[in-house]
Amino acid sequence: MRVLPNILLALLACLLSPPAFAVTLTLQGEAVQGGLMFGKADPGATVQLDGKALRTSAEGDFAIGFSRDGTGPHELTVTGRDGTREARTIAVTTRSFDIQRIDGLPQRQVTPNAEDLARIRAEAAEMTAARGTVGTQALFRSGFDWPAEGPISGVYGSQRILNGEARAPHYGLDIAGAAGTPVRAAAAGTVLFAHPGMYFNGRTLVIDHGLGVQSIYLHLSEISVQPGTRVEKGQLVGKIGATGRVTGAHLHWGLQWNDVYVDPLLILPPRSNP
Ligand SMILES: [Zn+2]
Structure with a gap:
Protein backbone atom coordinates (compact mmCIF):
# COMPACT_ATOMS: atom_id res chain seq x y z
CA MET A 1 0.00 0.00 0.00
CA ARG A 2 3.07 2.20 0.34
CA VAL A 3 3.11 3.06 -3.41
CA LEU A 4 -0.31 4.57 -3.42
CA PRO A 5 0.61 7.88 -1.75
CA ASN A 6 3.36 8.34 -4.36
CA ILE A 7 0.89 7.91 -7.18
CA LEU A 8 -1.46 10.35 -5.50
CA LEU A 9 1.38 12.84 -5.07
CA ALA A 10 2.34 12.56 -8.71
CA LEU A 11 -1.28 13.05 -9.73
CA LEU A 12 -1.54 16.07 -7.46
CA ALA A 13 1.68 17.56 -8.90
CA CYS A 14 0.21 17.17 -12.40
CA LEU A 15 -2.99 18.92 -11.47
CA LEU A 16 -1.21 21.76 -9.71
CA SER A 17 1.42 22.44 -12.40
CA PRO A 18 0.65 25.45 -14.62
CA PRO A 19 -1.19 24.64 -17.87
CA ALA A 20 1.28 23.72 -20.59
CA PHE A 21 0.90 25.61 -23.88
CA ALA A 22 2.28 23.56 -26.69
CA VAL A 23 4.51 25.23 -29.27
CA THR A 24 3.42 24.48 -32.83
CA LEU A 25 6.34 23.39 -35.01
CA THR A 26 6.13 21.61 -38.33
CA LEU A 27 9.06 20.86 -40.61
CA GLN A 28 8.99 19.54 -44.17
CA GLY A 29 11.87 18.50 -46.39
CA GLU A 30 14.98 16.42 -45.90
CA ALA A 31 17.70 17.08 -43.34
CA VAL A 32 20.43 16.01 -45.74
CA GLN A 33 23.56 17.72 -47.09
CA GLY A 34 22.28 20.21 -49.68
CA GLY A 35 18.74 19.90 -48.34
CA LEU A 36 16.24 22.70 -47.81
CA MET A 37 13.53 22.45 -45.16
CA PHE A 38 10.47 24.64 -44.76
CA GLY A 39 9.11 25.17 -41.29
CA LYS A 40 6.13 26.71 -39.61
CA ALA A 41 5.84 27.94 -36.04
CA ASP A 42 3.15 30.00 -34.32
CA PRO A 43 2.88 33.59 -35.56
CA GLY A 44 5.20 35.77 -33.52
CA ALA A 45 7.36 32.88 -32.35
CA THR A 46 11.14 33.29 -32.29
CA VAL A 47 12.98 30.59 -34.22
CA GLN A 48 16.67 29.97 -33.63
CA LEU A 49 19.08 27.61 -35.31
CA ASP A 50 22.22 26.91 -33.30
CA GLY A 51 21.45 30.01 -31.23
CA LYS A 52 21.07 32.32 -34.24
CA ALA A 53 17.67 33.86 -35.01
CA LEU A 54 16.11 32.81 -38.31
CA ARG A 55 14.01 35.12 -40.45
CA THR A 56 10.33 34.31 -39.98
CA SER A 57 7.25 35.59 -41.80
CA ALA A 58 4.36 37.21 -39.91
CA GLU A 59 2.63 33.82 -40.21
CA GLY A 60 5.55 31.94 -38.62
CA ASP A 61 7.12 30.46 -41.78
CA PHE A 62 10.86 29.91 -41.95
CA ALA A 63 13.44 27.97 -43.98
CA ILE A 64 16.58 26.05 -43.12
CA GLY A 65 19.27 25.08 -45.64
CA PHE A 66 22.04 22.53 -45.20
CA SER A 67 25.39 23.01 -46.90
CA ARG A 68 27.14 20.46 -49.13
CA ASP A 69 29.75 19.62 -46.51
CA GLY A 70 28.06 20.42 -43.19
CA THR A 71 27.55 17.47 -40.88
CA GLY A 72 25.42 18.98 -38.09
CA PRO A 73 23.68 18.15 -35.86
CA HIS A 74 21.76 21.42 -35.53
CA GLU A 75 19.69 22.63 -32.62
CA LEU A 76 16.38 24.24 -33.57
CA THR A 77 14.62 26.21 -30.85
CA VAL A 78 11.17 27.75 -31.12
CA THR A 79 10.02 30.15 -28.42
CA GLY A 80 6.36 31.11 -28.48
CA ARG A 81 5.08 34.54 -27.52
CA ASP A 82 4.01 33.12 -24.15
CA GLY A 83 7.57 31.98 -23.48
CA THR A 84 7.01 28.26 -24.08
CA ARG A 85 9.94 26.64 -25.84
CA GLU A 86 10.47 23.62 -27.94
CA ALA A 87 13.90 22.37 -28.91
CA ARG A 88 14.60 19.85 -31.65
CA THR A 89 17.89 18.32 -32.67
CA ILE A 90 18.27 17.98 -36.43
CA ALA A 91 20.68 15.27 -37.56
CA VAL A 92 22.04 15.79 -41.08
CA THR A 93 22.38 12.81 -43.42
CA THR A 94 25.69 12.87 -45.29
CA ARG A 95 26.05 12.23 -49.03
CA SER A 96 28.84 11.51 -51.45
CA PHE A 97 29.32 13.61 -54.58
CA ASP A 98 30.67 12.84 -58.04
CA ILE A 99 33.70 14.23 -59.79
CA GLN A 100 32.92 16.11 -63.01
CA ARG A 101 35.68 16.76 -65.56
CA ILE A 102 35.20 19.49 -68.13
CA ASP A 103 37.89 19.97 -70.76
CA GLY A 104 38.19 22.32 -73.69
CA LEU A 105 37.38 25.52 -71.81
CA PRO A 106 39.38 28.59 -72.86
CA GLN A 107 42.30 28.62 -70.37
CA ARG A 108 41.57 32.25 -69.46
CA GLN A 109 38.17 31.12 -68.12
CA VAL A 110 39.82 28.51 -65.87
CA THR A 111 42.62 30.79 -64.65
CA PRO A 112 41.46 34.40 -65.15
CA SER A 158 30.12 17.50 -58.01
CA GLN A 159 33.81 18.30 -57.62
CA ARG A 160 34.91 20.20 -60.70
CA ILE A 161 38.07 19.46 -62.63
CA LEU A 162 38.34 22.12 -65.34
CA ASN A 163 40.97 21.54 -68.02
CA GLY A 164 42.60 19.19 -65.50
CA GLU A 165 42.62 21.72 -62.60
CA ALA A 166 40.59 21.22 -59.40
CA ARG A 167 38.05 23.99 -58.90
CA ALA A 168 35.10 24.76 -56.56
CA PRO A 169 32.27 22.23 -56.54
ZN1 LIG B 1 26.11 24.85 -63.85
Whole structure:
Protein backbone atom coordinates (compact mmCIF):
# COMPACT_ATOMS: atom_id res chain seq x y z
CA MET A 1 0.00 0.00 0.00
CA ARG A 2 3.07 2.20 0.34
CA VAL A 3 3.11 3.06 -3.41
CA LEU A 4 -0.31 4.57 -3.42
CA PRO A 5 0.61 7.88 -1.75
CA ASN A 6 3.36 8.34 -4.36
CA ILE A 7 0.89 7.91 -7.18
CA LEU A 8 -1.46 10.35 -5.50
CA LEU A 9 1.38 12.84 -5.07
CA ALA A 10 2.34 12.56 -8.71
CA LEU A 11 -1.28 13.05 -9.73
CA LEU A 12 -1.54 16.07 -7.46
CA ALA A 13 1.68 17.56 -8.90
CA CYS A 14 0.21 17.17 -12.40
CA LEU A 15 -2.99 18.92 -11.47
CA LEU A 16 -1.21 21.76 -9.71
CA SER A 17 1.42 22.44 -12.40
CA PRO A 18 0.65 25.45 -14.62
CA PRO A 19 -1.19 24.64 -17.87
CA ALA A 20 1.28 23.72 -20.59
CA PHE A 21 0.90 25.61 -23.88
CA ALA A 22 2.28 23.56 -26.69
CA VAL A 23 4.51 25.23 -29.27
CA THR A 24 3.42 24.48 -32.83
CA LEU A 25 6.34 23.39 -35.01
CA THR A 26 6.13 21.61 -38.33
CA LEU A 27 9.06 20.86 -40.61
CA GLN A 28 8.99 19.54 -44.17
CA GLY A 29 11.87 18.50 -46.39
CA GLU A 30 14.98 16.42 -45.90
CA ALA A 31 17.70 17.08 -43.34
CA VAL A 32 20.43 16.01 -45.74
CA GLN A 33 23.56 17.72 -47.09
CA GLY A 34 22.28 20.21 -49.68
CA GLY A 35 18.74 19.90 -48.34
CA LEU A 36 16.24 22.70 -47.81
CA MET A 37 13.53 22.45 -45.16
CA PHE A 38 10.47 24.64 -44.76
CA GLY A 39 9.11 25.17 -41.29
CA LYS A 40 6.13 26.71 -39.61
CA ALA A 41 5.84 27.94 -36.04
CA ASP A 42 3.15 30.00 -34.32
CA PRO A 43 2.88 33.59 -35.56
CA GLY A 44 5.20 35.77 -33.52
CA ALA A 45 7.36 32.88 -32.35
CA THR A 46 11.14 33.29 -32.29
CA VAL A 47 12.98 30.59 -34.22
CA GLN A 48 16.67 29.97 -33.63
CA LEU A 49 19.08 27.61 -35.31
CA ASP A 50 22.22 26.91 -33.30
CA GLY A 51 21.45 30.01 -31.23
CA LYS A 52 21.07 32.32 -34.24
CA ALA A 53 17.67 33.86 -35.01
CA LEU A 54 16.11 32.81 -38.31
CA ARG A 55 14.01 35.12 -40.45
CA THR A 56 10.33 34.31 -39.98
CA SER A 57 7.25 35.59 -41.80
CA ALA A 58 4.36 37.21 -39.91
CA GLU A 59 2.63 33.82 -40.21
CA GLY A 60 5.55 31.94 -38.62
CA ASP A 61 7.12 30.46 -41.78
CA PHE A 62 10.86 29.91 -41.95
CA ALA A 63 13.44 27.97 -43.98
CA ILE A 64 16.58 26.05 -43.12
CA GLY A 65 19.27 25.08 -45.64
CA PHE A 66 22.04 22.53 -45.20
CA SER A 67 25.39 23.01 -46.90
CA ARG A 68 27.14 20.46 -49.13
CA ASP A 69 29.75 19.62 -46.51
CA GLY A 70 28.06 20.42 -43.19
CA THR A 71 27.55 17.47 -40.88
CA GLY A 72 25.42 18.98 -38.09
CA PRO A 73 23.68 18.15 -35.86
CA HIS A 74 21.76 21.42 -35.53
CA GLU A 75 19.69 22.63 -32.62
CA LEU A 76 16.38 24.24 -33.57
CA THR A 77 14.62 26.21 -30.85
CA VAL A 78 11.17 27.75 -31.12
CA THR A 79 10.02 30.15 -28.42
CA GLY A 80 6.36 31.11 -28.48
CA ARG A 81 5.08 34.54 -27.52
CA ASP A 82 4.01 33.12 -24.15
CA GLY A 83 7.57 31.98 -23.48
CA THR A 84 7.01 28.26 -24.08
CA ARG A 85 9.94 26.64 -25.84
CA GLU A 86 10.47 23.62 -27.94
CA ALA A 87 13.90 22.37 -28.91
CA ARG A 88 14.60 19.85 -31.65
CA THR A 89 17.89 18.32 -32.67
CA ILE A 90 18.27 17.98 -36.43
CA ALA A 91 20.68 15.27 -37.56
CA VAL A 92 22.04 15.79 -41.08
CA THR A 93 22.38 12.81 -43.42
CA THR A 94 25.69 12.87 -45.29
CA ARG A 95 26.05 12.23 -49.03
CA SER A 96 28.84 11.51 -51.45
CA PHE A 97 29.32 13.61 -54.58
CA ASP A 98 30.67 12.84 -58.04
CA ILE A 99 33.70 14.23 -59.79
CA GLN A 100 32.92 16.11 -63.01
CA ARG A 101 35.68 16.76 -65.56
CA ILE A 102 35.20 19.49 -68.13
CA ASP A 103 37.89 19.97 -70.76
CA GLY A 104 38.19 22.32 -73.69
CA LEU A 105 37.38 25.52 -71.81
CA PRO A 106 39.38 28.59 -72.86
CA GLN A 107 42.30 28.62 -70.37
CA ARG A 108 41.57 32.25 -69.46
CA GLN A 109 38.17 31.12 -68.12
CA VAL A 110 39.82 28.51 -65.87
CA THR A 111 42.62 30.79 -64.65
CA PRO A 112 41.46 34.40 -65.15
CA ASN A 113 44.11 37.13 -65.43
CA ALA A 114 44.37 40.12 -63.03
CA GLU A 115 42.06 42.31 -65.11
CA ASP A 116 39.45 39.53 -65.32
CA LEU A 117 39.76 38.92 -61.56
CA ALA A 118 39.01 42.58 -60.84
CA ARG A 119 35.91 42.35 -63.03
CA ILE A 120 34.83 39.07 -61.40
CA ARG A 121 35.15 40.61 -57.92
CA ALA A 122 33.23 43.77 -58.88
CA GLU A 123 30.42 41.72 -60.42
CA ALA A 124 30.26 39.43 -57.39
CA ALA A 125 30.01 42.46 -55.06
CA GLU A 126 27.19 43.91 -57.16
CA MET A 127 25.27 40.65 -57.04
CA THR A 128 25.88 40.17 -53.30
CA ALA A 129 24.57 43.69 -52.61
CA ALA A 130 21.40 43.01 -54.64
CA ARG A 131 20.91 39.69 -52.89
CA GLY A 132 20.97 41.44 -49.50
CA THR A 133 17.36 42.54 -50.00
CA VAL A 134 15.46 39.68 -48.46
CA GLY A 135 11.69 39.34 -48.69
CA THR A 136 9.70 38.85 -45.49
CA GLN A 137 6.99 36.71 -47.07
CA ALA A 138 7.21 32.95 -47.56
CA LEU A 139 6.67 33.10 -51.34
CA PHE A 140 8.41 29.70 -51.57
CA ARG A 141 5.15 28.24 -50.24
CA SER A 142 4.01 28.26 -53.90
CA GLY A 143 6.18 25.15 -54.25
CA PHE A 144 8.89 24.70 -56.88
CA ASP A 145 8.70 23.46 -60.44
CA TRP A 146 11.28 22.85 -63.17
CA PRO A 147 12.49 26.18 -64.59
CA ALA A 148 13.12 24.74 -68.06
CA GLU A 149 12.76 21.62 -70.17
CA GLY A 150 15.78 19.64 -71.26
CA PRO A 151 18.10 16.89 -70.04
CA ILE A 152 20.16 17.29 -66.87
CA SER A 153 23.81 17.87 -67.79
CA GLY A 154 25.24 18.78 -64.37
CA VAL A 155 24.19 18.18 -60.79
CA TYR A 156 24.77 19.86 -57.44
CA GLY A 157 27.86 19.11 -55.43
CA SER A 158 30.12 17.50 -58.01
CA GLN A 159 33.81 18.30 -57.62
CA ARG A 160 34.91 20.20 -60.70
CA ILE A 161 38.07 19.46 -62.63
CA LEU A 162 38.34 22.12 -65.34
CA ASN A 163 40.97 21.54 -68.02
CA GLY A 164 42.60 19.19 -65.50
CA GLU A 165 42.62 21.72 -62.60
CA ALA A 166 40.59 21.22 -59.40
CA ARG A 167 38.05 23.99 -58.90
CA ALA A 168 35.10 24.76 -56.56
CA PRO A 169 32.27 22.23 -56.54
CA HIS A 170 29.33 22.78 -58.87
CA TYR A 171 26.55 24.42 -56.86
CA GLY A 172 23.57 24.13 -59.16
CA LEU A 173 21.58 22.07 -61.59
CA ASP A 174 22.40 22.29 -65.29
CA ILE A 175 19.56 21.78 -67.75
CA ALA A 176 20.79 21.41 -71.32
CA GLY A 177 17.91 22.92 -73.24
CA ALA A 178 18.47 24.39 -76.69
CA ALA A 179 19.21 28.12 -76.92
CA GLY A 180 15.91 30.01 -76.85
CA THR A 181 14.12 27.45 -74.65
CA PRO A 182 11.77 29.31 -72.25
CA VAL A 183 13.03 29.78 -68.68
CA ARG A 184 10.34 30.10 -66.03
CA ALA A 185 10.35 31.24 -62.40
CA ALA A 186 10.75 28.05 -60.37
CA ALA A 187 8.55 29.45 -57.60
CA ALA A 188 6.73 32.68 -56.78
CA GLY A 189 9.11 35.50 -55.95
CA THR A 190 10.45 38.96 -56.60
CA VAL A 191 13.14 39.68 -59.20
CA LEU A 192 16.16 40.97 -57.29
CA PHE A 193 18.90 41.21 -59.87
CA ALA A 194 19.32 41.11 -63.63
CA HIS A 195 22.76 41.44 -65.27
CA PRO A 196 23.40 41.51 -69.03
CA GLY A 197 26.74 39.67 -68.93
CA MET A 198 28.81 38.50 -65.96
CA TYR A 199 32.25 36.97 -66.55
CA PHE A 200 31.38 33.43 -65.44
CA ASN A 201 27.58 33.60 -65.15
CA GLY A 202 26.78 35.37 -68.39
CA ARG A 203 23.32 36.92 -68.49
CA THR A 204 22.09 36.44 -64.93
CA LEU A 205 18.81 36.60 -63.06
CA VAL A 206 18.18 36.29 -59.30
CA ILE A 207 14.70 35.72 -57.87
CA ASP A 208 13.95 36.09 -54.18
CA HIS A 209 11.45 33.60 -52.73
CA GLY A 210 11.48 35.09 -49.25
CA LEU A 211 13.10 34.48 -45.86
CA GLY A 212 16.56 33.89 -47.34
CA VAL A 213 15.53 31.51 -50.15
CA GLN A 214 16.70 32.73 -53.58
CA SER A 215 17.20 31.12 -56.97
CA ILE A 216 19.65 32.10 -59.71
CA TYR A 217 19.36 31.57 -63.47
CA LEU A 218 22.63 31.76 -65.41
CA HIS A 219 23.92 31.80 -69.01
CA LEU A 220 20.61 33.21 -70.33
CA SER A 221 20.31 34.57 -73.86
CA GLU A 222 17.44 36.82 -72.85
CA ILE A 223 15.87 38.23 -69.68
CA SER A 224 12.25 39.36 -69.88
CA VAL A 225 11.66 40.73 -66.34
CA GLN A 226 12.97 43.77 -64.47
CA PRO A 227 14.30 43.92 -60.91
CA GLY A 228 11.48 44.66 -58.48
CA THR A 229 8.92 42.66 -60.49
CA ARG A 230 6.78 40.17 -58.60
CA VAL A 231 6.65 36.86 -60.52
CA GLU A 232 4.48 33.79 -60.15
CA LYS A 233 5.64 30.19 -60.33
CA GLY A 234 5.90 29.18 -63.99
CA GLN A 235 6.03 32.76 -65.30
CA LEU A 236 8.33 33.28 -68.28
CA VAL A 237 11.43 35.18 -67.14
CA GLY A 238 13.92 34.58 -69.95
CA LYS A 239 15.47 32.14 -72.41
CA ILE A 240 18.26 29.57 -72.27
CA GLY A 241 21.54 30.75 -73.77
CA ALA A 242 25.28 30.12 -73.81
CA THR A 243 26.58 33.33 -72.20
CA GLY A 244 29.49 33.34 -69.71
CA ARG A 245 31.68 30.31 -68.96
CA VAL A 246 29.96 27.48 -70.82
CA THR A 247 30.75 24.75 -73.31
CA GLY A 248 27.22 24.83 -74.74
CA ALA A 249 23.73 26.26 -74.27
CA HIS A 250 22.21 25.35 -70.92
CA LEU A 251 20.48 26.81 -67.89
CA HIS A 252 22.42 26.73 -64.66
CA TRP A 253 19.76 26.89 -61.96
CA GLY A 254 20.99 27.48 -58.44
CA LEU A 255 19.18 27.62 -55.13
CA GLN A 256 20.44 29.38 -52.03
CA TRP A 257 19.41 29.76 -48.42
CA ASN A 258 21.20 32.86 -47.19
CA ASP A 259 24.84 32.13 -48.10
CA VAL A 260 24.34 28.37 -48.30
CA TYR A 261 24.03 26.71 -51.69
CA VAL A 262 21.47 23.92 -51.58
CA ASP A 263 20.58 21.17 -54.05
CA PRO A 264 17.82 22.24 -56.48
CA LEU A 265 17.07 18.65 -57.44
CA LEU A 266 15.92 17.87 -53.88
CA ILE A 267 13.18 20.51 -54.04
CA LEU A 268 11.85 19.72 -57.52
CA PRO A 269 9.03 17.29 -58.28
CA PRO A 270 9.95 14.19 -60.32
CA ARG A 271 9.78 14.81 -64.05
CA SER A 272 7.57 12.63 -66.21
CA ASN A 273 9.83 13.24 -69.24
CA PRO A 274 13.43 13.70 -67.99
ZN1 LIG B 1 26.11 24.85 -63.85
